[in-house]
Amino acid sequence: MDPTNALPDDAALPGIVAMRALGVTRALGLARALLALGLEDAPVAMNLVGYTPGARATLDVRVGQRRFAVKAYAEDPTPEAILYQALAAAGLSGDSGVRVPPLLAWDRDLRVIVIGWLEGGTAHELVKQGRGQRAGELAAQWLRCAASLPVRLGPAFGVARMLHLAREWVEGLRQADPTLGGAATRLAATLAQAQPREEGPQLVHGTFYARHLLDLGDGAGLIDWERFGQGPLELDAGMFLATVWRLGLDHEALAGEATRAQTALLEGTRDVLDEGALAWHRAAALLRLASKVHVVKRRKADWVARAHALLAEAARLVEDAQQSEPVVPAKPRAFKPRGAALELVLQALSTRPATPEELDQIRKLLDATDDRAS
Known part of the structure; x- marks a missing residue:
C-alpha cells in the first residue's frame, strides 16, 4: 500500500502536497542521504502522528x-x-545526555524539516506510571541545562506577551461560560498587578508540556x-508544572505523583528559578490551559468545573507570588562577545543545513561566549 495515501489533503501544507504527488523520499530530497546510508531500496513506512488542519502535520517515517x-508546516x-x-x-544533538532531535534536512520552499527520532517515554507517561x-527530575535537568545555553534566537516571550495573550484567553472563557469569564477576568487583573521582575532572557521552549519532555x-x-x-x-517551568497539576486534577489517583513531580523540579532548580516568578x-x-475549553470538541463532560478548578489554583498561586520576596537566582548568564558574528553565521544558514566547517565555526563562537561567562 502506498504510505502517502494516509496523508491529509491539505493545500496549506506544500510539503504534504509534494509528498502526496512524488512520495516521501523524492519530495524531501532524501535520496542522496538514504543512498549514503545504504537505504535507497529499503521499504518506507509512514504514520501521521499529529495534524492541525491548515497549520502543521507530523509524520513518523521509517x-x-x-x-x-x-514535520510539514504552513509557515x-x-x-x-x-x-x-x-x-x-552547543552539543545537544549527540547520542547521550540532555539533547534535542538532530536536524537531518529541511526545505524552505516545501516548508518541511526532517529530524531524528528520540526514543523514550514522555514525562506525562512517567507520571501516569x-x-x-x-x-520532575528530568524537567529540572533540562531547565538547568537551558540556564547555561548561550543561544539567543527567537522572539521575546516575557511577561508582557503573556499578559497580551491573557486577554485572548479571558475572552475565550467568557464566550464559553459567563462564570468562567468572570473568574478569568479577575485572575488576569491580578496577574497584571503582580508582574514579576524579569532578568536577562534565556532560550525557552514555549510549550514545555509534560508530553514534550522525554526520558x-x-x-x-x-x-x-x-x-x-x-x-x-x-x-517553561511554570507550564510544565501546570500540565502536571492538570494531570492530577483529571485523575485523582495521580495527584500524589503530580506533587512528587513538582517537588523534584523545585528541589532541582532552587538556585536557578525565582520562586515568585515561577x-x-x-x-x-x-x-x-483553562482557556482551551473554547475548543468544543475537546470539552470533557465536567468542563466547567474543571476550568474553574484550574482558575482557582491559578488564583492561589498568583496570591503567593504577590506575597513572596523577589530573589535573583544564581543563573549562569552567558555574555555575547561575538553575538553579532554568531547571528551572521546563522542568518547565512537560513536556506540550507550547515556544513561541518560552519558547525565548527558556530561551536567556536559559543565556546568564546562560555569562556567570557566563566
Whole structure:
C-alpha cells in the first residue's frame, strides 16, 4: 500500500502536497542521504502522528531500521531549523545526555524539516506510571541545562506577551461560560498587578508540556520546538508544572505523583528559578490551559468545573507570588562577545543545513561566549 495515501489533503501544507504527488523520499530530497546510508531500496513506512488542519502535520517515517520525524508546516520553518543547528553546535544533538532531535534536512520552499527520532517515554507517561519524581527530575535537568545555553534566537516571550495573550484567553472563557469569564477576568487583573521582575532572557521552549519532555534513559530529551523564544526559564517551568497539576486534577489517583513531580523540579532548580516568578508563570499557564475549553470538541463532560478548578489554583498561586520576596537566582548568564558574528553565521544558514566547517565555526563562537561567562 502506498504510505502517502494516509496523508491529509491539505493545500496549506506544500510539503504534504509534494509528498502526496512524488512520495516521501523524492519530495524531501532524501535520496542522496538514504543512498549514503545504504537505504535507497529499503521499504518506507509512514504514520501521521499529529495534524492541525491548515497549520502543521507530523509524520513518523521509517526507512529500513532508521526512524525520522517529518514535520510539514504552513509557515516557513527556517527559524526552527536554525535553532536545531545552534543547539547541535552547543552539543545537544549527540547520542547521550540532555539533547534535542538532530536536524537531518529541511526545505524552505516545501516548508518541511526532517529530524531524528528520540526514543523514550514522555514525562506525562512517567507520571501516569507512578514515576512522578523521575518526571520532575528530568524537567529540572533540562531547565538547568537551558540556564547555561548561550543561544539567543527567537522572539521575546516575557511577561508582557503573556499578559497580551491573557486577554485572548479571558475572552475565550467568557464566550464559553459567563462564570468562567468572570473568574478569568479577575485572575488576569491580578496577574497584571503582580508582574514579576524579569532578568536577562534565556532560550525557552514555549510549550514545555509534560508530553514534550522525554526520558532517554541517560538524560532528558525535548521535542516540538516550533514555538521557541527568549524569556524567563520560569515560563517553561511554570507550564510544565501546570500540565502536571492538570494531570492530577483529571485523575485523582495521580495527584500524589503530580506533587512528587513538582517537588523534584523545585528541589532541582532552587538556585536557578525565582520562586515568585515561577508562581506567577504557573498561574498564567493554568489560565492558558483553562482557556482551551473554547475548543468544543475537546470539552470533557465536567468542563466547567474543571476550568474553574484550574482558575482557582491559578488564583492561589498568583496570591503567593504577590506575597513572596523577589530573589535573583544564581543563573549562569552567558555574555555575547561575538553575538553579532554568531547571528551572521546563522542568518547565512537560513536556506540550507550547515556544513561541518560552519558547525565548527558556530561551536567556536559559543565556546568564546562560555569562556567570557566563566
